Amino acid sequence: MKESAILQCDNVTVEFDGFKAIQGMSLKLLKGELRFLIGPNGAGKTTMLDVICGKVRPSSGQVTFNGKIDITRKKEHQIAELGIGRKFQAPSIFPSMSVAENLEIAMRQNRSVFATLFASMKSEESDRLHSQLQMIGLQDKASWRAGGLSHGEKQWLEIGMMLLQEPEVLLLDEPVAGMTDKETDKTGELLHEIARQRSVVVVEHDMEFVRNFASKVTVMHEGKLLKEGSMDEVQSDDRVAEVYLGKRRDADVSRSTA
Amino acid sequence: MKKRLFYQLGLMSVALSLVLAGCGGNNAPASTNEATDAPSESANAGTSAGGEIKVGILHSQSGTMAISEVSVIDAEMMAIEEINAAGGVLGKKIVPVLEDGASDWPTFAEKARKLISEDKVATVFGGWTSASRKAMKPVFEELNGLLWYPVQYEGLEASPNIFYTGATTNQQIVPSVTWLLENRGKKFYLLGSDYVFPRTANLIIKEQLKAEGGELVGEEYTPLGHTDYSTIISKIKEADPDVVYNTLNGDSNVAFFKQLKDAGITAQDLTTLSVSVAEEEIRGIGVDVLEGHLAAWNYYQTTETPTNKTFVENYKKKYGDDRVTADPIEAGYTAVYLWAAAVEKAGSTDVAKVKEAAKELEWEAPEGKVKIDGETQHLYKTVRIGEVQADGQFKELWNSGEAVKPDPYLKGYEWAASIQPTE
């Protein structure tokens, strides 16, 4: 399909003080695709997202956005301006600001100093903001200090901020970690909604959660690509079972003895 | 001595508990009040002014300059008490109003303004650094106040609102340089702290060396609060001077002399002459380090004059046996007496009248007879060069014989033409 990969990572390698966190990883994301990135701890999933959003510079390799722009040389805010949004694992909202203010500054807009200094809330912006509040279910808490929200609410707020940012590619790092079942369900709905409009990469541990989406899954192990395919294909792969379930078993063991 | 030690140990433990109480935030004001109010009985003035004359005392009681200025306050307070005990001035009691200049020049200006316009003091005794005087000068001139400044300084000033009871350059620096050239050698190394007094003093010394056949082999300034002189001492060694003319200020002197001694250089090897090291500083540096080094002043605790013996005795009686008197302390003490005498003579505390009465006024000061020069409002003073002895006192090596007429602009010296302000 020559019809555009929105994001193409080629042969990315990341080194931390000699330790190779990612070794020659490649990833191709199509427009409108929802992709899950899974793998055991330390597989380099989060680092991969870090590379894409500019937080970590790869020691070699290329990341191309929209087919032409190499973003490994760009700064974080430039990458964000291009249209790549990132949600971190721990909810990172601005705790001392109100929920509405959080959304307001995240909104897609001219982000120069001069523009923000004289920006006033246009009615169209206000509408967008309110419908977003509705979507993440925080319409009654618009004037709350964001720091006072519950864990789940913070996650949704952050997702809401991402959406208002209107990125073409959205990178989500474990969006349901630490959520109650109910919250997880709601987050799932949100994710479906989001995936309809843009390309999304999700790093996730929760297999049940991943199974809800019929989409492509990439498995990473020790900084390398292990397997790519549908959930079923992945689950039937021996090597995946070995590294993944092996780990899983360890985890079970440690849990039972804890 | 032992008593004092116990006192200090005791207070140290009080301090410990104080920090505890203070930091805990409970009853802090109560406990601190006791600690700080004790020495300030006489400080609380400012009540009714019936038979009283208020005077301001404005020195640094906190900050880096407190090390020097606190003793001057003591001397001035003592003079006031003595005068009051003898019946006061014009039959009225002198009431001191203390303010803290906090080693900060704008604060000196602010407090001077406060003393004159709020407290309506008759005069102010204050200042130590040239900078503090320069900061106060416009205030006294604007409000027509009267300031008595007790410290030797760099000259080139004669404000109509200031009386200068310390030496100007021709009463300390110029004669000492001449003496050194005649007695110790021609090669001079100038070392000073980086501020106005040393730089101006050295400007003068350089001209004088040119005129009187000396040779300048080096000139260094160190930032205030400089504590390591090893490199400077290396430079001095390389330059191999006959004399190090030292205009460092208080704390730096300690570091310089200690490290000079460590470098194996004693007063026998190298002459140093300091203009800011007096008995008080010797106490803080340690005699063992300073023995044999020279200083130029107008007064030493050992100066033999009729009044000095009683002055030293009274000072020690009042502030403790381990205290010493020194030139600026004496100058502060003298300032109060001169002012009182001028007021008596004028029959009023009015600034103009006091200034008029002060002209050519004479007084038997601990340093000998002093006279106010009507034109410049400086004092006629005797110049003395002394050598530090093993007991921490000075032995006078030379004096000018008679009180030298003050010449702040060095008009009587041809070689100083380039330094004088161009009109």
Add this chain to the structure above:
Amino acid sequence: MDVYVLQLFNGLSISSILLLVALGLAITFGLMKVINMAHGELIMIGAYSTYLTQNLFKDYLPESMFDWYFVLAIPVSFGIAFVFGLILEMSLIRFLYGRPLDSLLATWGVGLVLQQVARSIFGAPNVAVKSPTWLDGGLRIVDGTLLPYKRLFIIALVIVCLAAMYVYIYRSHEGRRMRAVMQNRDMAACLGVSTRRVDSMTFAIGSGIAGIAGCALTLMGPIGPSLGTYYIVDAFMVVVLGGVGKLVGTVLGAVGIGMFNTLFEYWTNASLGKVLVFVCIVAFLQWRPMGLVAMRTRSLD
């Protein structure tokens, strides 16, 4: 030639003094992230403790013993500063963990208080400490080049302090706890380490080392209420330049600043030398914001 040997030694000597002054801070600031502006005043406390020890010897012990007061003064200075540090930590610093900039302001206030207290107790003028005669003189290596014993002594003292700190932090049981708490407070607490106790001890040790520094400084400079203010900024520069949280970094930082300071001062003058050193520090931190020896983390902030 001689001059260069001497200047090299002077540089080393200044480095050692800087290091001694900064070592305590390397603990309180480097490990505990408390910007202790009262560090200078703890140094001052050490210096005054030495002064008091000297006076005790002078008043109560025979003259022949006097020279040995300094040997006792070192542990005494450490002890008194240690106690002050302990009190400070328990009454105040413990409210300030995680608020480094607040700790800066609060400890600055503490510094003001301690200075004023010292002024009330010992008087505003400097006091004199007579250095022991066995530290007078120096080691003559080449003709005309004399290495003062006091400077050699301070270098030795720093090495001893460093070694002791190294053993304590990296080899002892207590030190292991200390590192555990500093690296992951919650985890250490879960494992049964009393973080409160470790905090107090760590801060007190840092303070105690400041006391030793104060004791050593009586050999070289003035002893007065504002003694600490001369060293505090330099001490911070050493720690920051070296890299916060690394002992090796602090050593390198001190040597760097000390050496360059001597060089610049020799080539230019004291004021300009100081300016140049600070300009270099600022420029260096632009290039490596985390200092010479940086700790890497992967966390977001």
Add this chain to the structure above:
Amino acid sequence: MQLKKMTPRRLWILAGYAAAAAALFSAPMFVSDFRLNLLAKFLAFAIVALGLDLIWGYTGILSLGHGIFFGLGAYAMAMYLKLEAGGGKLPDFMGWSGLKELPLFWQPFGSFGFAAAAGIALPAILALVLGYFTFRNRIRGVYFTILTQALVIITTTLLIGQQAFTGGTNGVTGYSEVLGFPLGSPDTKRALYWITVAALIVIFLFCRFIVGSRFGKVLRAIRDGENRVRFIGYNPAIYQMVIFAISAGIAGMAGMLFVLHVGIISPSMLGIVPSIEMVLWVAIGGRGTLVGAALGAILMNWAKSEFSTAYPEGWTLFMGLLFVIVVVFMPKGVAGLIGQINFRKKRREPNHEGVRNPAV
């Protein structure tokens, strides 16, 4: 962001501001010349505090180098006043430092307009340049703070060392008139006081505007999480640079007013101690609230003035204790105290958030 309605509370606040402004403007009728002069100085300090609050309280950058900017503004004005006082003659300190003619960089300061413009522009430009390097290199928190201290040392040492050009430790003092009006006359002083009040109000409104704008919200976002802001697409470095420059410009302006009231500027005003004191005004008044910062500056300086008069030999003890107690136990300052009383019921303040540390 909600529509601003004229609620009773808002009305009260407005009335409070109006009353405060009226009181400030009419102060010359009630207080002595000396007190007025003192108050004027405090108001100049309040202006610095406002600027400092912008970068510390709102953006979470603690600068311990604001004395530099304050001082630069002050020196610019002082140079003008000194030249004006000399009436074409060489300033006195140049004479006794051996300088024979006016250095080139002094010459434009003969014009009031240039001096006034430079008093704001120089600090702002310096801050912009410093900010460009430091913020671009992501130096922040404690590192930035300590870096600013290094800058203070550099600046003061240079100022002191170049005595012939700067007046050395003495600084620049001994002025006579400004724009032909004698500085000593009570009328000029009153006029200068009113100018200061007006400047304070203008700066206050300007800061309000900044804080209320979306720009201000981005600043607060930077305080909460600088990296997060980056991933939304803002370049925090630019924002930090701009607000740092604005803050420096405000400090410079305050410095100019300070010189006019106090009649002296010396390197000690640029030192570390005044720089820390400035921060303490903000801390004690209440960081992150503009009124608090301004109030803190006025209150603290008033307290300092009173304490030092009442206990000249021990006042630093009280000041030190006050700093400790406020910083440790009232992290939100005086404004926070008032706020707690007022709004306790209105907002749910979650406990686990604790006290936010703005900078790390």
